[in-house]
Amino acid sequence: xxxxxxxxxxxxxxxxxxxxxxxxxxxxxxxxxxxxxxxxxxxxxxxxxxxxxxxxxxxxxxxxxxxxxxxxxxxxxxxxxxxxxxxxxxxxxxxxxxxxxxxxxxxxxxxxxxxxxxxxxxxxxxxxxxxxxxxxxxxxxxxxxxxxxxxxxxxxxxxxxxxxxxxxxxxxxxxxxxxxxxxxxxxxxxxxxxxxxxxxxxxxxxxxxxxxxxxxxxxxxxxxxxxxxxxxxxxxxxxxxxxxxxxxxxxxxxxxxxxxxxxx
Numbered sequence: 001x002x003x004x005x006x007x008x009x010x011x012x013x014x015x016x017x018x019x020x021x022x023x024x025x026x027x028x029x030x031x032x033x034x035x036x037x038x039x040x041x042x043x044x045x046x047x048x049x050x051x052x053x054x055x056x057x058x059x060x061x062x063x064x065x066x067x068x069x070x071x072x073x074x075x076x077x078x079x080x081x082x083x084x085x086x087x088x089x090x091x092x093x094x095x096x097x098x099x100x101x102x103x104x105x106x107x108x109x110x111x112x113x114x115x116x117x118x119x120x121x122x123x124x125x126x127x128x129x130x131x132x133x134x135x136x137x138x139x140x141x142x143x144x145x146x147x148x149x150x151x152x153x154x155x156x157x158x159x160x161x162x163x164x165x166x167x168x169x170x171x172x173x174x175x176x177x178x179x180x181x182x183x184x185x186x187x188x189x190x191x192x193x194x195x196x197x198x199x200x201x202x203x204x205x206x207x208x209x210x211x212x213x214x215x216x217x218x219x220x221x222x223x224x225x226x227x228x229x230x231x232x233x234x235x236x237x238x239x240x241x242x243x244x245x246x247x248x249x250x251x252x253x254x255x256x257x258x259x260x261x262x263x264x
Contacts, residue, residue: 014039014042014240015043015044017043017240017243017244017245017246018246019043019044019045019100019240019243019244020043020044020045021044021045022044022045022046022100022243023046023048023091023092023097023098023099023100024040024045024046024048024098024100024101024102024243025048025049025050025091025098025101025139026040026047026048026049026101026104027050027078027101027103027104027105027131027135028049028050028051028102028103028104028154029049029051029053029056029060029073030051030053030056030060030204031104031202031204031205031232032104032199032202032235033049033051033102033104033105033154034049034056034060034063034232035232035233035236036102036104036232036236036239036240037049037060037064037071038060038064038067038236039233039236039239039240040100040239040240040243041064041067041069041071042067043240045069045100046069046070046071046095047069047071047072048071048072048074048091049061049071049072049073049074050074050075050076050078051074051076051105052078057073057075058073061073070095072094072095074087074090074091078131078134078135079127079130079131081134083134084131084133084134084135084136084137084138085134085137085138087135087138088101088135088138088139089138098139098142098143098149099143099148099243101136101149101150101152102153102239102243103131103132103135103152103153104154105127105128105131106127106128106169106172106206107124107127107128107169107206108124108166108169108206109124109168109169110165110166110169110210111165112164112165112167116167116168120168124168124169124172125168125171125172125175128173128176129172129175129176129179132153132179132180133179136151136180136183136194139151140183140187140194143187143190143191143192144187144190144192147190147191148191148192149190149191149192149193150242150243150244150247151180151183151187151192151193151195152194152195152196152197152239152242152243153176153196153197154176154196154197154198154235155173155177155180155196155197155198156169156170156173156199157198157199157200157201157256157261157262158170158173159174159176159177159196159198160174160198160256160262161261176196177196177198180194180195180196180252180254181252184251184252185252188251188252191248192251193247193248193250193251194251194252195247195250195252195253195254195255196254196255197239197257198254198256198257198258199230199235199258200224200230200256200257200258200259200261200262201221201223201224201229201258201259202231202234202235203230203231204232211229223261223264224258224259224260224261225259225261225263226259226260227259228259229259230257230258230259234257235257238255242255
């Protein structure tokens with residue numbers, strides 16, 4: 001089943017969530033971000049997607065168009081100061097509002113901590129953590145003012161577990177967890193929920209190179225009680241639910257979607 005088939009099948013499954021007519025902004029056109037964009041669109045939402053990879057945006061845009069979904073593709077680099085605020089403003093102007101924001105941008109560099117320079121450390125923290133602050137702060141201002149909003153960002157099991165050769169990445173994901181918890185605390189009284197989705201080992205472009213190494217897939221699968229790796233589509237259900245009005249009393253949580261990885 002293709003991503004498009006899965007997204008189309010989600011229309012009936014997601015209808016009870018009441019997301020039809022919602023305005024959604026997603027950072028990240030590939031992997032999990034792209035799968036979630038298709039799922040939101042299939043549920044009847046208008047979807048804006050921002051990424052600096054034009055090819056990934058165009059590929060996703062073709063699938064969104066096939067669904068007949070209202071959508072906006074934004075080619076931008078969120079590491080540029082002020083980019084998050086500008087994009088949020090543009091999306092609100094285009095769609096007439098914004099109810100949901102999902103940050104799904106991240107990079108990793110699997111090396112021991114002693115091998116990193118300060119510039120390399122700064123780059124990973126900027127892409128993975130600082131862009132969350134810039135985008136979500138701008139969305140949060142709008143949502144707090146309107147008295148409703150749903151904020152989601154991708155964390156990782158690496159924000160909890162001490163994986164070897166994941167120092168800057170793990171630090172960025174732990175930072176996301178705490179940043180979102182503070183946002184949740186500050187914005188709860190204004191009808192805005194803030195939660196993290198923490199995937200385990202998922203087959204995405206970010207993990208493709210690592211999984212291609214001899215024996216690596218088998219090694220990772222052996223660490224997962226479910227006995228397999230996850231797929232991007234398995235993040236869409238949790239994202240849709242936490243974006244719905246049914247999740248209005250759930251905030252400040254890190255939801256592990258990991259096949260039981262954090263249990264062992």
